[in-house]
Amino acid sequence: xxxxLNKPLPDFEALATNGVKFTPQAYAGQIVVLYFYPxxxxxxxxxxxxxxxxxxxxxxxxxxxxFGVSRDNMASHDKFKQNLELPFELIADTEEKLCHMFGxxxxxxxxxxxxxxxxxxxxxxxxxxxxxxxxxxxxxxGHVDEVLKAVKALKKAA
Numbered sequence: 001x002x003x004x005l006n007k008p009l010p011d012f013e014a015l016a017t018n019g020v021k022f023t024p025q026a027y028a029g030q031i032v033v034l035y036f037y038p039x040x041x042x043x044x045x046x047x048x049x050x051x052x053x054x055x056x057x058x059x060x061x062x063x064x065x066x067f068g069v070s071r072d073n074m075a076s077h078d079k080f081k082q083n084l085e086l087p088f089e090l091i092a093d094t095e096e097k098l099c100h101m102f103g104x105x106x107x108x109x110x111x112x113x114x115x116x117x118x119x120x121x122x123x124x125x126x127x128x129x130x131x132x133x134x135x136x137x138x139x140x141x142g143h144v145d146e147v148l149k150a151v152k153a154l155k156k157a158a
Contacts, residue, residue, distance in 0.1 A: 003102065003123075003131045014098055016067060016089035017077050024129045031064040031151050032125040034091075036104045038118045040072045040080035044140050048120070049084055051144040056087045063127075063158075064151045067091050069098055070118060104136070124150055127158060 003009050014022045024032070035052065037045040052059075052066055059066050066088040072080070077090040091098065099105045099118055108117040120140070124133040124147065133150045135143065 005131055005134060007131060008129050009125055009131060010101070012098065012101065014069075014091045014093060015074070016091045017074065017081050018089055020089045022067060022089075022091055024125065027065055027125075028129060029127045031062065031127060031154055033059065033064055033066045033122065033147060033151065034069055034098075034102070034125070035066070035120075035122040035147075036069045036099065036102065036118055037120055039070060040076045040090075041083075044120070045070070046084065048140045048143070049080070049086055051140070052088065053084060053086050055144050055148055058148055059151060062148070062151045062155045064124075064155075069093050071096055071099065122147055124154065126154055 009024045011024065016022050037048055039045055049068060056066060068088065069091040071093055073094050074092045077092050081090055093099050096105060102121065102123060104119045104121045105116055106119045108115055119136055120138050121136045122138065123131060126132045132154055
């Protein structure tokens with residue numbers, strides 16, 4: 001079941017880098033930014049991760065915690081995180097549970113072949129676990145600023 005805007009998230013658990021176990025309850029009271037991306041160490045995903053990294057202090061100041069999510073395994077995430085010096089954790093969704101839950105698995109055509117891929121998407125969950133914003137099929141340029149603006153507006157409204 002895909003979470004609906006302005007509705008609470010269903011319960012789930014996901015493992016992230018540094019042994020972090022993500023559950024919506026563990027971050028109650030905080031704004032959570034979940035951004036889904038296709039693959040570690042690819043140009044668009046690297047750019048997006050670096051933009052979230054570069055604005056990370058602003059997200060934290062606004063009461064938000066950021067998590068990147070992809071189907072890559074923990075070893076790949078650890079390397080990606082280390083190489084880019086990411087100050088936030090990456091969730092390894094190797095079984096695509098979160099990807100399916102948020103409806104970001106899409107059929108794509110790559111080099112003339114149909115493949116199942118992750119649609120670059122971002123979700124913002126408020127301190128009560130309610131999905132407040134979603135962006136799907138996004139372009140990297142300017143996106144992180146848009147997410148930060150939404151987070152700041154949520155903080156003001158709280």
